[in-house]
Amino acid sequence: MRARRRLLCVLCCAVTTIVLIPALAAAQTVADSASPAAIGGGREIFHGAGSCQVCHGPNLEGGPMAPTLKTHPWKDAKGGGYDAILNVVMKGVPGTAMVSHPGGISDEDARRVAAYVWAVGHGKATP
Numbered sequence: 001m002r003a004r005r006r007l008l009c010v011l012c013c014a015v016t017t018i019v020l021i022p023a024l025a026a027a028q029t030v031a032d033s034a035s036p037a038a039i040g041g042g043r044e045i046f047h048g049a050g051s052c053q054v055c056h057g058p059n060l061e062g063g064p065m066a067p068t069l070k071t072h073p074w075k076d077a078k079g080g081g082y083d084a085i086l087n088v089v090m091k092g093v094p095g096t097a098m099v100s101h102p103g104g105i106s107d108e109d110a111r112r113v114a115a116y117v118w119a120v121g122h123g124k125a126t127p
């Protein structure tokens, strides 16, 4: 009986560790990635080195070349989450003008610009 209870306890701990720690870590990652510093840096990249505004418009309103990046039914960045947006910036959309790392930006800058697009799309920052 006692052994079984101990086993149950160990199992419980294991489940808690396996489920909770990655969840906390994920929450942490989004919070860190979308820090005000990252968003501010991303704003500069969007309007500068990343050349995003040329196609997506200075206020993310979209244009003849590319869709809006404000809240909309996301086609490539499904759901409009930070990771989905980052994935598009990192990999591009094959066969379209949306190339990977537009403007030749670094991975670090891609993360910043994704934070900026995510924040504007979620009303947490202005364009």
Ligand code: HEC
Pocket (backbone or CB within 6 Å): 046, 050, 051, 052, 053, 054, 055, 056, 065, 066, 067, 069, 073, 074, 075, 076, 077, 078, 085, 088, 089, 093, 096, 097, 098, 099, 101, 102, 105, 113, 114, 117
């Ligand atoms: C040369 C034009 C061009 C530039 C520069 C460009 N994009 Fe795009 N982008 C596009 C096009 C076109 C699409 C839509 C692709 C398709 O047809 O599905 C797109 C799609 C996207 C999407 C997905 C939209 C959705 O609805 O899912 C995101 C996010 C995005 N771009 C972010 C960026 C960011 C951030 C930058 C700058 C680092 C950037 N783009 C630079 C043309 C561009």
